Amino acid sequence: MTTHSVLKPQPRPEILAIDPYVPGKSRVPGVAKVHKLSSNESPLGPSPKAMEAVRALAGSLELYPDGASTALREAIGRRYGLDPARIICGNGSDELLALLAHVFLHPGDEGIYSQYGFLTYPICIRAAGGVPVVAKETDRTASVDAILAKTTARTKIVYLANPSNPTGTYISFSEVKRLHAGLPPHTLLVVDAAYAEYVTRNDYAAGLELASTLDNVVMTRTFSKIHGLASLRVGWAYGSAHVLDALNRVRGPFNLNGAAQAAGVASLEDMAHVERAIAHNSRWLPWLTEAIAKLGIEVTPSVGNFLLLTFPKESGRTAADADAFLSARGFILRAVAAYGLPDSLRLTVGGEEANRGVVAALGEFMRGQGD
Ligand SMILES: *Cc1c(COP(=O)(O)O)cnc(C)c1O
Numbered sequence: 001m002t003t004h005s006v007l008k009p010q011p012r013p014e015i016l017a018i019d020p021y022v023p024g025k026s027r028v029p030g031v032a033k034v035h036k037l038s039s040n041e042s043p044l045g046p047s048p049k050a051m052e053a054v055r056a057l058a059g060s061l062e063l064y065p066d067g068a069s070t071a072l073r074e075a076i077g078r079r080y081g082l083d084p085a086r087i088i089c090g091n092g093s094d095e096l097l098a099l100l101a102h103v104f105l106h107p108g109d110e111g112i113y114s115q116y117g118f119l120t121y122p123i124c125i126r127a128a129g130g131v132p133v134v135a136k137e138t139d140r141t142a143s144v145d146a147i148l149a150k151t152t153a154r155t156k157i158v159y160l161a162n163p164s165n166p167t168g169t170y171i172s173f174s175e176v177k178r179l180h181a182g183l184p185p186h187t188l189l190v191v192d193a194a195y196a197e198y199v200t201r202n203d204y205a206a207g208l209e210l211a212s213t214l215d216n217v218v219m220t221r222t223f224s225k226i227h228g229l230a231s232l233r234v235g236w237a238y239g240s241a242h243v244l245d246a247l248n249r250v251r252g253p254f255n256l257n258g259a260a261q262a263a264g265v266a267s268l269e270d271m272a273h274v275e276r277a278i279a280h281n282s283r284w285l286p287w288l289t290e291a292i293a294k295l296g297i298e299v300t301p302s303v304g305n306f307l308l309l310t311f312p313k314e315s316g317r318t319a320a321d322a323d324a325f326l327s328a329r330g331f332i333l334r335a336v337a338a339y340g341l342p343d344s345l346r347l348t349v350g351g352e353e354a355n356r357g358v359v360a361a362l363g364e365f366m367r368g369q370g371d
Pocket of ligand 1: 095235
């Protein structure tokens with residue numbers, strides 16, 4: 001029997017051009033205890049109130065959740081002073097980032113993302129039939145000038161992670177406004193503020209004000225990072241009524257499960273927990289930055305809950321060797337070669353034991369011990 005390709009269902013060609021997203025590793029074969037510092041998860045975990053809310057739901061799993069995530073949208077609205085009608089919740093902000101491309105890109109339209117920006121963006125753009133366009137960064141920081149230089153009549157969406165991942169850098173609110181001012185009105189600016197809560201700079205803004213007042217700005221947020229709910233998948237976006245209307249037509253009718261909604265609401269009722277997570281990060285981010293820089297590793301200044309470490313060529317030590325060395329000792333970092341950063345690893349700020357341990361192990365590695 002002959003098999004010919006047309007006898008099989010054929011995905012659209014642009015789908016097969018997608019490199020699948022590879023999440024951070026979570027285990028090392030043969031190593032019993034690991035510190036997972038590869039996915040920017042919270043070392044404090046979720047609020048105890050969120051855990052209780054999930055437990056309380058166990059007795060009613062046969063019931064469909066509220067398809068409109070009403071209680072969660074109202075809780076977010078109260079917390080940030082926003083109109084709940086202009087909030088959409090997603091199965092992680094990833095779902096919303098993808099929906100935005102599906103809704104606003106026509107076939108062949110261009111979507112711009114920044115050079116080291118989150119690898120989800122080109123996946124979203126391609127999956128929607130669009131053409132991903134990369135804007136070069138300066139000092140591992142998004143460049144407004146480079147993004148605007150790449151903007152054409154076909155540009156329908158611009159994704160900006162602010163702060164960015166994996167670099168941890170950010171651009172100021174005035175730069176975000178300058179970016180918006182330079183974009184045509186038909187281009188949607190998506191500000192992905194997944195790490196906003198961690199930023200302690202007063203020239204930073206997550207994008208609420210722009211998303212509140214402008215037709216072509218959407219801000220996305222997540223409960224995966226500071227709220228410690230990555231497993232449940234809770235994200236949300238805020239934007240103009242016409243953007244929200246389009247998104248609500250295409251999202252899954254029950255896209256947020258009941259546990260996710262309940263845990264999200266409970267998390268917002270425990271801002272003391274969020275404050276603890278911010279305080280923990282504000283203590284350990286500078287500690288790690290300084291301790292690791294002293295070892296001769298380049299550390300990109302970060303405002304998030306993670307650091308990009310770069311192994312200088314002249315050190316004779318490579319990121320790949322460091323990854324193997326640290327993994328064998330139970331410290332899992334994130335390789336970022338897929339981001340075009342083959343000499344770097346990304347390290348999530350962990351708990352005290354993990355932070356002290358990973359610095360000690362990096363020290364051994366740089367001194368060439370245990371080779
Ligand atoms: C972690 C992260 C997200 C959050 O994704 P979820 O789907 O909400 O878990 C979004 N954007 C960036 C840049 C991230 O690093």
